Amino acid sequence: MKVVNQNIEIDGIDKTILRALMRDARTPILAIAKEVGISGAAIHQRLRKLEASGIISGSKFVINPKVLGYTTMAFIGIYLDKAISNPKAVKQLEKIPEVLECHYTTGNWSIFIKILCKDNEHLMHVLNKEIQSIPGVSRTETFISLAQQIDRQIEI
Amino acid sequence: MKVVNQNIEIDGIDKTILRALMRDARTPILAIAKEVGISGAAIHQRLRKLEASGIISGSKFVINPKVLGYTTMAFIGIYLDKAISNPKAVKQLEKIPEVLECHYTTGNWSIFIKILCKDNEHLMHVLNKEIQSIPGVSRTETFISLAQQIDRQIEI
DNA sequence: ATTGAAATATGTTCGTA
DNA sequence: TACGAACATATTTCAAT
Secondary structure, three states: OOOOOOOOOOHHHHHHHHHHHHHHHOOOHHHHHHHHHHHHHHHHHHHHHHHHHHOEEEEEEEHHHHHHHHOOEEEEEEEEEEOOOOHHHHHHHHHHOOOEEEEEEOOOOOOOEEEOOHHHHHHHHHHHHHOOOOOOEEEEEEEHHHHEEEEEOOOO | OOOOOOOOOOOHHHHHHHHHHHHHHOHHHHHHHHHOOOOOHHHHHHHHHHHHOOOEEEEEEOOOHHHHHOEEEEEEEEEEEEEEEEHHHHHHHHOOOOOEEEEEOOOOOOEEEEEOOOOHHHHHHHHHHHHHHEEEEEEEEEEEEEHHHOHHHHOO
């Protein structure tokens, strides 16, 4: 597990910087500087500090999967045989690009995943041909997302 | 529902551009230009086209919640009374910053959410005080994520 | 669609307070 | 920490192909 600095002091200016960049990673430093009322150089220096602290884990372009025809999101609870090691199953799941998230969870399932497919037919294929064929997968329970109402990061 | 252009032709160069920016939203255009072997101006023009197509829905700084002490992720299936309208419940969930995702799903639950809390105590508070107190919420089922192994976007 | 060059805008460094 | 000025890079526009 990666060690991260847990002793960070984030003041209001830092929060403004982070909030602006969480909304739009390309917000110019000088636009933020103008908003908070200090110089661009100071914003730049604070950004360096925030990066060093580990609080920023990267910046990403977010693509809209619907435009590419991916309209069917689903959550799948997976039951694994005792025999198979969970990490081995995760390695197989990593090879399936439709799997966007994978968690070990408490409760009945061994593994819980989020997948994104083009349509129900595609979902069925991934479920029956890709996931069910992983050694150790005994049973799955699928919940299709009919609509996503909230999608955001934690509040700073 | 937002209308998006479904008739997009994405060639290999577009894919290289998108993949670079999905990895790091601040990748310089000229670095991409060098990688694919065409001019910066051409990359710039393709980026404009991709933005106009709607395939890019934004760019974000990704923050590492662990550094802020948020270490407990959970998924919660929510049962709603027939009486309450689902959108009303969603409106209440929007007010809870710990709720990162919210879906209408097939299956037993009316609503399925992902939440991120500092610890189990915090999770219990959000569950018992914030979520259970929403009018119409009759019962919930909680699955705590012990570890997240995969977290990514769809492959381009 | 692509190019190179020019014009703008933005990011970064540094000496100083 | 913060500042401004100097400097280095990056983005954007444009006429031409």
